[in-house]
Amino acid sequence: MATLLRRLTILRIHSSRPLHQASLNQSGCNHELEINIQTEIPGPKSTKLRNELLECQQVSTVSFVSDVQKSLGNYIVDVDSNTYLDCFMQIASLPLGYNSPDLIKALSSPENIHQLVNRPAMGWFPNEEWIRYVTNVFMAMAPPGLEQIYPMMCGTCSNENALKIAFMKYMDKQRGGRLDFTEEELQSVMTHSAPGSPNLSILSFKGGFHGRTVGLLSVSNSRALHGIDIPTLKWPKADFPRYKYPLGENQDINRAEDLRCLEILEDTIREQNTKTDAPVAGMIVEPIQAEGGDFHGSKFFFQGVDRIAHKYDISLIIDEVQTGGGSTGKMWCHEHFELEHGPDIVTFSKKMLSGGIYHKKTHRPQHAGRILNTWLGDPHKVIMLSEVWKYIQTQNTLALVDESGKVLLSGLMELEKRFPGHLSSSRGLGTFCAVDCPKVEMRDEIVGRMLKKGVLIGACGEATIRFRPCLIFEPKHAAHMLEKMGEVLLEMTS
Amino acid sequence: MATLLRRLTILRIHSSRPLHQASLNQSGCNHELEINIQTEIPGPKSTKLRNELLECQQVSTVSFVSDVQKSLGNYIVDVDSNTYLDCFMQIASLPLGYNSPDLIKALSSPENIHQLVNRPAMGWFPNEEWIRYVTNVFMAMAPPGLEQIYPMMCGTCSNENALKIAFMKYMDKQRGGRLDFTEEELQSVMTHSAPGSPNLSILSFKGGFHGRTVGLLSVSNSRALHGIDIPTLKWPKADFPRYKYPLGENQDINRAEDLRCLEILEDTIREQNTKTDAPVAGMIVEPIQAEGGDFHGSKFFFQGVDRIAHKYDISLIIDEVQTGGGSTGKMWCHEHFELEHGPDIVTFSKKMLSGGIYHKKTHRPQHAGRILNTWLGDPHKVIMLSEVWKYIQTQNTLALVDESGKVLLSGLMELEKRFPGHLSSSRGLGTFCAVDCPKVEMRDEIVGRMLKKGVLIGACGEATIRFRPCLIFEPKHAAHMLEKMGEVLLEMTS
Numbered sequence: 001m002a003t004l005l006r007r008l009t010i011l012r013i014h015s016s017r018p019l020h021q022a023s024l025n026q027s028g029c030n031h032e033l034e035i036n037i038q039t040e041i042p043g044p045k046s047t048k049l050r051n052e053l054l055e056c057q058q059v060s061t062v063s064f065v066s067d068v069q070k071s072l073g074n075y076i077v078d079v080d081s082n083t084y085l086d087c088f089m090q091i092a093s094l095p096l097g098y099n100s101p102d103l104i105k106a107l108s109s110p111e112n113i114h115q116l117v118n119r120p121a122m123g124w125f126p127n128e129e130w131i132r133y134v135t136n137v138f139m140a141m142a143p144p145g146l147e148q149i150y151p152m153m154c155g156t157c158s159n160e161n162a163l164k165i166a167f168m169k170y171m172d173k174q175r176g177g178r179l180d181f182t183e184e185e186l187q188s189v190m191t192h193s194a195p196g197s198p199n200l201s202i203l204s205f206k207g208g209f210h211g212r213t214v215g216l217l218s219v220s221n222s223r224a225l226h227g228i229d230i231p232t233l234k235w236p237k238a239d240f241p242r243y244k245y246p247l248g249e250n251q252d253i254n255r256a257e258d259l260r261c262l263e264i265l266e267d268t269i270r271e272q273n274t275k276t277d278a279p280v281a282g283m284i285v286e287p288i289q290a291e292g293g294d295f296h297g298s299k300f301f302f303q304g305v306d307r308i309a310h311k312y313d314i315s316l317i318i319d320e321v322q323t324g325g326g327s328t329g330k331m332w333c334h335e336h337f338e339l340e341h342g343p344d345i346v347t348f349s350k351k352m353l354s355g356g357i358y359h360k361k362t363h364r365p366q367h368a369g370r371i372l373n374t375w376l377g378d379p380h381k382v383i384m385l386s387e388v389w390k391y392i393q394t395q396n397t398l399a400l401v402d403e404s405g406k407v408l409l410s411g412l413m414e415l416e417k418r419f420p421g422h423l424s425s426s427r428g429l430g431t432f433c434a435v436d437c438p439k440v441e442m443r444d445e446i447v448g449r450m451l452k453k454g455v456l457i458g459a460c461g462e463a464t465i466r467f468r469p470c471l472i473f474e475p476k477h478a479a480h481m482l483e484k485m486g487e488v489l490l491e492m493t494s
Numbered sequence: 495m496a497t498l499l500r501r502l503t504i505l506r507i508h509s510s511r512p513l514h515q516a517s518l519n520q521s522g523c524n525h526e527l528e529i530n531i532q533t534e535i536p537g538p539k540s541t542k543l544r545n546e547l548l549e550c551q552q553v554s555t556v557s558f559v560s561d562v563q564k565s566l567g568n569y570i571v572d573v574d575s576n577t578y579l580d581c582f583m584q585i586a587s588l589p590l591g592y593n594s595p596d597l598i599k600a601l602s603s604p605e606n607i608h609q610l611v612n613r614p615a616m617g618w619f620p621n622e623e624w625i626r627y628v629t630n631v632f633m634a635m636a637p638p639g640l641e642q643i644y645p646m647m648c649g650t651c652s653n654e655n656a657l658k659i660a661f662m663k664y665m666d667k668q669r670g671g672r673l674d675f676t677e678e679e680l681q682s683v684m685t686h687s688a689p690g691s692p693n694l695s696i697l698s699f700k701g702g703f704h705g706r707t708v709g710l711l712s713v714s715n716s717r718a719l720h721g722i723d724i725p726t727l728k729w730p731k732a733d734f735p736r737y738k739y740p741l742g743e744n745q746d747i748n749r750a751e752d753l754r755c756l757e758i759l760e761d762t763i764r765e766q767n768t769k770t771d772a773p774v775a776g777m778i779v780e781p782i783q784a785e786g787g788d789f790h791g792s793k794f795f796f797q798g799v800d801r802i803a804h805k806y807d808i809s810l811i812i813d814e815v816q817t818g819g820g821s822t823g824k825m826w827c828h829e830h831f832e833l834e835h836g837p838d839i840v841t842f843s844k845k846m847l848s849g850g851i852y853h854k855k856t857h858r859p860q861h862a863g864r865i866l867n868t869w870l871g872d873p874h875k876v877i878m879l880s881e882v883w884k885y886i887q888t889q890n891t892l893a894l895v896d897e898s899g900k901v902l903l904s905g906l907m908e909l910e911k912r913f914p915g916h917l918s919s920s921r922g923l924g925t926f927c928a929v930d931c932p933k934v935e936m937r938d939e940i941v942g943r944m945l946k947k948g949v950l951i952g953a954c955g956e957a958t959i960r961f962r963p964c965l966i967f968e969p970k971h972a973a974h975m976l977e978k979m980g981e982v983l984l985e986m987t988s
Contacts, residue, residue: 214709
């Protein structure tokens with residue numbers, strides 16, 4: 001730890017490199033606040049407001065009430081004037097931290113006000129500015145090989161519609177490309193029967209999470225509480241790898257785990273296709289199972305998944321809702337895997353601010369109006385996304401993510417060595433990092449104590465801590481977080 | 495028609511009443527443009543831009559490309575400088591028309607910029623301003639008896655989550671209010687099996703439309719194309735009334751139709767509960783089946799629905815996504831029905847700008863985190879909604895809707911008399927009006943010819959024309975639309 005902090009002090013001294021200018025906005029103002037905890041958490045004002053909200057909304061998940069005006073960059077301020085270093089960033093959803101001057105400038109611009117007040121139904125009456133955003137911004141950010149886009153409102157719509165595109169593609173093949181629907185096909189839809197409403201399935205992975213609607217609960221498998229009481233479709237689940245860390249010391253055992261999971265995957269598809277009446281039309285997978293506990297799949301594993309999807313001619317949907325947008329050090333996490341065929345469909349939301357679906361041209365719906373809703377996107381979000389994209393390109397942001405991620409991950413590994421009874425399995429790509437605790441109670445205690453020290457970190461899975469800072473998170477912030485975590489663990493062990 | 499136009503001229507002369515000041519913004523500028531068609535439709539610039547968009551998106555539903563900067567009030571302008579009177583208003587989704595000065599002012603205010611650039615995860619770190627919007631604006635707009643709110647992103651999330659609340663309520667009763675889940679309940683969720691993932695159903699109505707996700711396609715029944723190729727849950731459908739118009743001349747036959755539908759509704763519930771293994775947990779219904787063809791249900795019918803829901807102790811979900819927000823002359827269309835028990839859950843979106851779910855306190859989830867997503871709403875939308883609500887209250891907007899609606903509906907009835915081979919069954923509440931054509935081709939020809947004359951109207955159902963103007967649509971706009979429609983029908987018949 002001491003070594004790490006020394007290294008960071010050196011990094012900080014040499015902070016004149018462009019890489020470290022991320023904390024400076026374009027007009028040169030510094031984005032830094034300082035951690036400052038003045039009350040118990042939640043403080044009295046937070047508690048009062050929280051209770052008012054709870055009167056009319058069951059949302060007892062609320063931690064504290066924030067002050068968006070005072071929050072800045074990597075720091076969130078609450079209504080009791082406590083300032084926290086935010087390593088969770090609204091569940092991984094703020095790309096440039098709080099009150100980004102670039103976003104403020106864009107949304108304050110009189111040029112953009114007409115976009116903000118008039119949201120057209122983009123499937124019927126889009127405007128020129130919107131078309132430019134779609135053809136320039138979304139297309140420039142597209143994962144390699146995916147030339148088609150449907151902007152959406154959130155990750156849920158994106159994933160639900162991704163399933164639909166996979167089903168449509170499957171049935172299009174069944175019809176041999178025939179474009180006209182038969183009367184029987186059309187009529188049977190109205191009674192939820194085949195052939196119009198066919199019995200098909202989407203394969204997903206144990207421990208995965210894709211959303212909370214009826215369709216997405218049918219492909220999710222991370223927490224019972226998400227799905228309890230809700231009828232779902234009984235779709236097949238395959239195993240997702242569970243690795244031993246550190247990876248370098250467990251290569252054989254992890255390779256065996258990959259092979260085991262790939263075998264199960266293939267078996268599951270075959271079994272579903274031959275022994276049930278709901279064949280597999282596609283599979284949906286997160287590049288890193290995030291909500292479920294930050295479980296990674298190796299390049300080898302994903303190359304196998306890619307090969308199997310291709311072999312059985314089913315659509316491969318990669319859900320990048322949490323991983324997309326830069327925090328793994330690449331714009332799209334699946335780019336790390338160098339897939340031969342690549343995903344047919346990639347979904348996004350969160351850090352991309354707009355939801356959406358990229359898909360291959362092969363998966364373009366044959367008929368108008370089959371993937372559609374009133375709005376098909378939101379200019380307010382895409383104006384911001386355009387600025388985020390400019391920022392990423394001009395500020396060398398992905399390199400910063402890489403560097404901060406290295407500090408974060410190596411620091412977690414050092415802490416793991418110092419506190420082996422508390423932390424294990426440090427892992428991550430970019431700043432998308434996590435570490436396990438032996439028990440949920442211990443994890444919650446660490447997260448709670450960190451909050452009291454002014455550092456906000458997240459939880460996921462059974463007893464995992466997840467880090468989801470924004471893209472302007474610097475090595476010094478990582479070092480600060482690690483320092484506080486060291487203090488917390490020392491307190492807990494002494 | 496001549497009578498009507500005379501009456502409107504008189505109305506126009508007496509336009510000093512507050513009711514008619516809706517076209518004046520608060521700083522006194524007039525909102526009026528004039529219909530002006532300069533090119534074929536779509537014009538050359540529209541066509542070029544549309545084709546660019548279609549390169550990367552299957553959205554061939556696009557009619558023309560709009561110019562949001564030039565559009566104003568009730569008039570939409572396209573990129574070829576054609577100006578149309580917009581009686582469709584982005585599928586009923588713009589409450590105050592284009593470039594409302596109140597909305598521009600609110601979104602330009604430096605006070606609000608922090609809300610626009612920092613969208614927190616409202617279920618974890620909401621801010622004070624957000625809590626004020628929820629407790630003041632949403633609660634002030636709530637339908638009578640519904641004291642709880644979940645803001646959502648769109649109508650789809652709202653309806654999907656409404657189904658979940660109904661399922662949760664049903665299972666809560668099955669457990670006799672027991673709060674702890676058993677290990678069996680929790681484990682069975684993970685394999686999509688009962689008791690955790692129970693086999694339950696939601697009853698809906700033939701011809702209804704609630705959305706395009708897997709769950710909502712299972713309760714929708716308006717157009718085969720929406721659902722084709724997509725697996726759904728085979729849930730029961732009951733008949734929704736189909737009336738003969740004019741209502742005044744067909745009271746007996748329509749009362750018989752109501753009784754027939756209510757009997758089928760009760761039979762369907764009983765049959766589903768006794769003859770299948772998926773009992774009815776709730777029913778979802780639109781106050782007016784909008785997408786399906788503007789089919790109305792009478793007060794008598796809905797009082798029967800309300801009574802039956804209560805009798806069988808199942809949740810009544812009223813989907814006000816298209817009808818809510820004022821265009822029927824009341825904030826919530828179901829207020830017209832004077833229900834004894836009232837809906838347990840009401841969903842909204844479109845004109846409310848934010849999606850959301852109102853529900854009774856009896857339906858408040860017992861556990862935290864069961865109705866949740868990353869954002870739980872969007873401050874950008876709620877800042878606008880707050881202004882819309884102020885406008886409705888201060889400008890006597892619902893009275894204007896009533897008056898414009900009367901002009902619109904009586905004008906349609908006059909046209910129907912003049913052109914009985916073309917129009918029938920004029921109907922409406924407020925400006926939420928519709929009229930039928932005998933065939934889809936004729937409907938489409940009327941809609942197309944109207945567009946060429948600079949009036950934008952909508953289509954729905956099999957061969958229905960729907961009118962969905964915004965809340966500042968005045969009698970003079972209705973008269974202008976009717977005048978153009980008269981011209982079109984005359985051309986088509988001469």
